Amino acid sequence: xxxxxxxxxxxxxxxxxxxxxxxxxxxxxxxxxxxxxxxxxxxxxxxxxxxxxxxxxxxxxxxxxxxxxxxxxxxxxxxxxxxxxxxxxxxxxxxxxxxxxxxxxxxxxxxxxxxxxxxxxxxxxxxxxxxxxxxxxxxxxxxxxxxxxxxxxxxxxxxxxxxxxxxxxxxxxxxxxxxxxxxxxxxxxxxxxxxxxxxxxxxxxxxxxxxxxxxxxxxxxxxxxxxxxxxxxxxxxxxxxxxxxxxxxxxxxxxxxxxxxxxxxxxxxxxxxxxxxxxxxxxxxxxxxxxxxxxxxxxxxxxxxxxxxxxxxxxxxxxxxxxxxxxxxxxxxxxxxxxxxxxxxxxxxxxxxxxxxxxxxxxxxxxxxxxxxxxxx
Ligand SMILES: Cc1cc2nc3c(=O)[nH]c(=O)nc-3n(C[C@H](O)[C@H](O)[C@H](O)COP(=O)(O)O)c2cc1C
Numbered sequence: 081x082x083x084x085x086x087x088x089x090x091x092x093x094x095x096x097x098x099x100x101x102x103x104x105x106x107x108x109x110x111x112x113x114x115x116x117x118x119x120x121x122x123x124x125x126x127x128x129x130x131x132x133x134x135x136x137x138x139x140x141x142x143x144x145x146x147x148x149x150x151x152x153x154x155x156x157x158x159x160x161x162x163x164x165x166x167x168x169x170x171x172x173x174x175x176x177x178x179x180x181x182x183x184x185x186x187x188x189x190x191x192x193x194x195x196x197x198x199x200x201x202x203x204x205x206x207x208x209x210x211x212x213x214x215x216x217x218x219x220x221x222x223x224x225x226x227x228x229x230x231x232x233x234x235x236x237x238x239x240x241x242x243x244x245x246x247x248x249x250x251x252x253x254x255x256x257x258x259x260x261x262x263x264x265x266x267x268x269x270x271x272x273x274x275x276x277x278x279x280x281x282x283x284x285x286x287x288x289x290x291x292x293x294x295x296x297x298x299x300x301x302x303x304x305x306x307x308x309x310x311x312x313x314x315x316x317x318x319x320x321x322x323x324x325x326x327x328x329x330x331x332x333x334x335x336x337x338x339x340x341x342x343x344x345x346x347x348x349x350x351x352x353x354x355x356x357x358x359x360x361x362x363x364x365x366x367x368x369x370x371x372x373x374x375x376x377x378x379x380x381x382x383x384x385x386x387x388x389x390x391x392x393x394x395x396x397x398x399x400x401x402x403x404x405x406x407x408x409x410x411x412x413x414x415x416x417x418x419x420x421x422x423x424x425x426x427x428x429x430x431x432x433x434x435x436x437x438x439x440x441x442x443x444x445x446x447x448x449x450x451x452x453x454x455x456x457x
């Protein structure tokens with residue numbers, strides 16, 4: 081193992097962080113951080129999807145000032161980037177979720193706290209910046225759901241993210257190591273509700289995702305009625321569900337396949353982004369995550385129309401490599417590189433990115449790009 085490793089700003093990549101995390105973490109914990117469902121085809125599709133896009137730059141545009149900041153549902157971010165909710169990271173680094181929160185705040189990006197965190201949402205709030213959102217998994221007790229939302233509001237989380245998919249924790253990669261995510265590392269927010277039936281089911285669900293608790297659109301409509309901050313659904317992959325989410329009155333969706341951890345065989349998220357955007361028709365913001373590793377991935381997603389992008393596994397790897405300090409250094413690199421990318425693409429701000437700044441390698445360059453240069457018909 082290289083003892084003298086240090087993150088070099090502008091020099092290291094998500095792949096380097098993953099490699100270093102692999103050296104530092106016990107095999108089972110590392111498998112939890114980087115693994116995907118089944119044969120990890122969806123995990124691979126998330127990355128491969130970005131490889132099918134090329135950016136189209138413009139020159140001689142005045143981009144002396146480039147501004148990457150955005151406002152998403154009332155939350156101000158220095159760049160349209162957020163750290164995804166990642167549960168069970170207590171075993172990754174002693175700073176755990178608070179380290180990710182501090183790193184995100186230092187870099188000026190958004191932070192989403194997992195509902196299955198190893199530290200309570202109140203404790204993490206003390207370490208986080210103002211751009212913090214609370215993720216919740218459905219609990220089969222309305223009292224518990226109400227209390228979680230109330231606690232989040234009190235701790236000044238600016239939005240609630242209801243995850244409507246689930247991680248397949250029985251991934252082969254983990255099973256082979258014999259590791260089980262310690263339940264203790266995931267119930268900091270839930271312990272206080274006592275050892276009731278639902279808690280036992282949560283425990284089962286952690287180790288046997290087949291025994292899931294049922295959640296339907298009816299529950300979403302009820303949930304919307306009790307949440308006073310913006311509500312987003314995370315885990316939407318179908319354009320039809322995206323439209324249904326608009327009808328249910330939610331404020332935004334996060335296109336996500338749980339980083340390839342949900343069902344192997346789902347498409348990569350970037351592959352379905354445009355269809356989902358078309359279905360939503362601009363009525364609510366569409367955020368996305370899955371396979372985002374570098375600033376140019378972010379530029380592709382934003383050009384296609386995503387409002388913001390999230391990163392999960394790379395951020396947890398950064399945490400493993402050196403807590404908040406490395407998390408912030410990696411995220412700051414993303415923000416700096418995104419600013420540079422916007423400059424080269426010839427846009428002074430995020431809103432300037434359009435479908436015309438990106439093309440698929442297996443399609444003709446779209447007319448939206450060539451339009452002004454095509455001879456009049
Ligand atoms: C270690 C780990 C734990 C996760 N735990 C949660 C969770 O508690 N809640 C949730 O909604 N998503 C969870 N996810 C999924 C992420 O929020 C996100 O959708 C995914 O990681 C994005 O893909 P990426 O890892 O390729 O960036 C987890 C992901 C990882 C890597």
